[in-house]
Amino acid sequence: MTATPTLPRNIQLKLKQTLAQWPQWHCEPPLANPPEVVAVLASGVSNFSVLVQSGQHFVVRIDGINPAANSLNRQSEWRALQAAHSASLAPQPRYFNPALGSLVCDYLAPDVKQALCLVEVAALLRDIHQLPARHSRLDLAERILRYEKQLEHRGQALSAPMARCRGPVLRMLDDITQRPQPAVLCHNDLLQANRIYSGGRLWAIDWEYCAMGSPWYDLAVVINGDSLSTAQADELLEAYLGRAVGGAERQELQQHSCVYRYLELLWYLALQHTVPEPALLDHKVVALEKNLEL
Numbered sequence: 402m403t404a405t406p407t408l409p410r411n412i413q414l415k416l417k418q419t420l421a422q423w424p425q426w427h428c429e430p431p432l433a434n435p436p437e438v439v440a441v442l443a444s445g446v447s448n449f450s451v452l453v454q455s456g457q458h459f460v461v462r463i464d465g466i467n468p469a470a471n472s473l474n475r476q477s478e479w480r481a482l483q484a485a486h487s488a489s490l491a492p493q494p495r496y497f498n499p500a501l502g503s504l505v506c507d508y509l510a511p512d513v514k515q516a517l518c519l520v521e522v523a524a525l526l527r528d529i530h531q532l533p534a535r536h537s538r539l540d541l542a543e544r545i546l547r548y549e550k551q552l553e554h555r556g557q558a559l560s561a562p563m564a565r566c567r568g569p570v571l572r573m574l575d576d577i578t579q580r581p582q583p584a585v586l587c588h589n590d591l592l593q594a595n596r597i598y599s600g601g602r603l604w605a606i607d608w609e610y611c612a613m614g615s616p617w618y619d620l621a622v623v624i625n626g627d628s629l630s631t632a633q634a635d636e637l638l639e640a641y642l643g644r645a646v647g648g649a650e651r652q653e654l655q656q657h658s659c660v661y662r663y664l665e666l667l668w669y670l671a672l673q674h675t676v677p678e679p680a681l682l683d684h685k686v687v688a689l690e691k692n693l694e695l
Contacts, residue, residue, distance in 0.1 A: 407441050415463050418504040419496070420453065426496040432456060447471060448609075452508060459495060466503030470551075471668075472544055473609050475499050477537035481611045482506070485530050490525065491605050494565050505523070509599035509606065515573060519633060521603045522596065522623060523640035529605060530585040530616050539589055539614035541660055542574055548667035562686045563666060569693050570663040573656040577615070586611065587619040591625040610684060617650075621657040626665070655692065662689035 408416065420436050436455035443450045451461045468475055476499065484489035496505035552559070559567065588595070589610040597604050601689075620641065624634045638646045638654070666685050669677045 407444065408449060408451070409465075412463050412465065415501045415503060416449075416451060416461060418501055419461055419463070419498060419505065422496065422498065423455065426459075428495055448502075458508035458510070460492075460506050460508045462504045462506075467495075468502070468609070468672075469480045471610075472547060474612070475502075475504070477535050478608050478611055479504070480606050481532065481535055485529070485605065485608065488528060488532060489602075490528055490532075491608060492556075505627070506606075507669060509597055509604055511543045512598040512601065515598050518603075519629075519637045520640045522591075523637050525596070525603050525605060526588075526616070526619060526623070526641055529588050529591075530619070532586045534584070535586055535611070535613055537612045538584065539587065539610075539612040539618070541618070542578070543663065544665055545574070545660075545667060546573075548664070548671045551671045552667070553670065555666075557670065559670075559684075560686070563663075565695065566686070566689050566693055569695070570659050570689075573659050577620065577653075577656055577660070582614045582615050585616050587614045587616065589614065589619060589622060590626075591619065591623050615653075615657065617653040617657040618661065621654060624654070625661055625692075626660050659689065662692055668693040 416438075420438075423432050423435050426432060432455045434455050436453040436459065439452040439454050439458065442452050442460065442466075448465045449463045451463070453459050475497070479497045480496060482491055482494040484646075486493045492507040492509050494504065494506050496503070498504075521576060558564075588605055588608060589612060590607060591605060595607040596603065597606055605681055620638065624630070627629065628642070629637065635646060638650070642650070662685065666682065669682060669685070
């Protein structure tokens with residue numbers, strides 16, 4: 402194994418231990434040789450991804466923080482990944498060790514062209530929402546409360562603009578919870594960075610936030626997280642629904658968009674060991690205020 406000096410020492414140790422488990426990786430035929438590190442792909446906020454090779458390429462993801470801090474269920478993610486791969490929606494998972502905080506999946510080599518095709522994004526969302534149900538459920542109210550408690554524990558108050566947004570967002574969330582909501586398996590983080598064209602088809606990667614929830618929240622994540630224009634949002638919705646968008650459906654999207662924007666801001670504020678750029682936070686607060694029409 403080659404040195405990986407860009408990784409923190411504890412992450413290097415977990416990576417070494419994960420690679421030492423290569424005979425236990427679910428590969429057919431079994432690996433003939435120990436995997437070797439090729440490159441560090443990403444050093445993210447919550448985890449690290451490393452490209453390794455042994456006959457083929459794999460991605461090893463190592464948790465950088467306790468997944469419980471973000472209410473993540475690694476066992477549910479593993480099961481969802483298996484189902485998603487069987488449906489040709491995600492790379493094949495090969496190894497999972499919650500004690501090490503490690504996950505190994507096949508590496509999808511990106512195509513040269515990574516164009517935005519909203520019809521294909523809509524189809525990917527529809528296919529994800531038809532996957533088998535999982536036990537883990539996204540509770541938006543609990544997630545908001547968890548992040549707010551983390552900030553309170555650190556003595557970190559919300560900015561005045563965010564504090565003004567909090568009440569309207571929580572009232573919208575209450576409206577959402579009062580309506581019957583069909584729960585489907587959602588990716589909950591299907592941003593452009595987590596979609597990849599490989600082999601001429603669109604795949605979903607990074608399933609760590611997947612859980613049962615509302616398809617409208619999944620749509621809101623894509624539309625707001627990727628800053629789609631009104632025309633692009635309409636194209637995505639019509640492709641997803643297979644028909645024109647109704648007024649009640651626009652209300653669902655608008656309310657879920659506000660909840661997503663607020664929750665995204667809380668996620669940034671609750672980050673450990675990372676201080677988000679003030680300009681980024683200001684931009685996202687303005688976007689939330691626009692959604693709320695404040």
